Amino acid sequence: MSGAVTAAAPAKINLSLGVGTRRPDGFHPLATVYQAIGLYDRVTVTDADDLTVSVTAQPRIPVDGVPLDDTNIAVRAARTLREHHGGIRRGAHLAIDKGIPVAGGMAGGSADAAAALLALDHLWGLGTPRAELMRIAAGLGSDVPFALVGGTAIGSGRGEVVVPLITVGEYWWVVLESERGLSTPSVYDEFDVLRDGSSVPDPEIPDALMTALRVHDVAALGASLSNDLQVAALRLRPELARALEQGRLESAHGAIVSGSGPSCLFLCEGRSHAVQVAGGLRSLDLGPVSFAPGPVHGARVVTTDDGR
Numbered sequence: 001m002s003g004a005v006t007a008a009a010p011a012k013i014n015l016s017l018g019v020g021t022r023r024p025d026g027f028h029p030l031a032t033v034y035q036a037i038g039l040y041d042r043v044t045v046t047d048a049d050d051l052t053v054s055v056t057a058q059p060r061i062p063v064d065g066v067p068l069d070d071t072n073i074a075v076r077a078a079r080t081l082r083e084h085h086g087g088i089r090r091g092a093h094l095a096i097d098k099g100i101p102v103a104g105g106m107a108g109g110s111a112d113a114a115a116a117l118l119a120l121d122h123l124w125g126l127g128t129p130r131a132e133l134m135r136i137a138a139g140l141g142s143d144v145p146f147a148l149v150g151g152t153a154i155g156s157g158r159g160e161v162v163v164p165l166i167t168v169g170e171y172w173w174v175v176l177e178s179e180r181g182l183s184t185p186s187v188y189d190e191f192d193v194l195r196d197g198s199s200v201p202d203p204e205i206p207d208a209l210m211t212a213l214r215v216h217d218v219a220a221l222g223a224s225l226s227n228d229l230q231v232a233a234l235r236l237r238p239e240l241a242r243a244l245e246q247g248r249l250e251s252a253h254g255a256i257v258s259g260s261g262p263s264c265l266f267l268c269e270g271r272s273h274a275v276q277v278a279g280g281l282r283s284l285d286l287g288p289v290s291f292a293p294g295p296v297h298g299a300r301v302v303t304t305d306d307g308r
């Protein structure tokens, strides 16, 4: 089979991110509510002799931090899929087009892995069952299963155990990106320093957040957003505190660091409110500003020209 297959996968945000004490395997136990929002990476795969990768991006996104070798998570996804099918000898070129900031705390790499899995599964005609794709995804990274599932979901374990939530209505998010990424391991290290070796109870999801989601109460959701990594991210990037404050002054219902940062999220009443808040933040020149609705679908194949 030859041709090109494109899959798109959304950015993730964490409406709550509870982080427990580091486990012996180095991971932290998480209790999180994920939401997929409408910023997308696209991965287009075409037949090739070897596995190769190239990266382009929307103008606001610097891509110098994205590796172009076997360490690129999309290439790792391709290798893992081949191994899963008995080491089949197929190659592909993976052209990644990024709409999700790199090292921005929005799981852009995980989105690429999820999109690559779906696109290659289609290009190579493998028909991998969904449950097997989910297992492969979990082996690739903690956020990859959610990138496949999308919507709004509870995450536990190290984030790889994903249970979808049925919610009502749409939310609008303003995203303030940063030109310089933040390394997730360094934020977790800072988090451990701040906890100073004290062990904490297993993290839980706040009841108030679940109630707000159940009834689509935007103001209550804004008030119950939480992120245990925020203090650590602010220690590494003190200027983000001002950004969060500005978003609140611009009348956002809630302002929070996204995952391990440095992207900041501002919850708005609806689309026109998001346009207004985004405009206010843009005039302050703190970094690239975009806005997007959530929840949106998980990764899916969007175009094929392979005749199927």
Ligand code: ATP
Pocket: 065, 066, 067, 071, 072, 073, 074, 096, 101, 102, 103, 104, 105, 106, 107, 108, 109, 110, 112, 113, 143, 181, 182, 184, 259, 260, 261
């Ligand atoms: P995490 O998913 O760990 O929270 P993040 O969302 O903050 O991370 P990503 O954009 O996923 O950030 O990238 C984290 C790092 O992964 C990058 O700095 C880069 O070195 C590496 N990386 C590997 N493959 C990719 C990819 N396809 N896209 C972006 N980064 C990648």
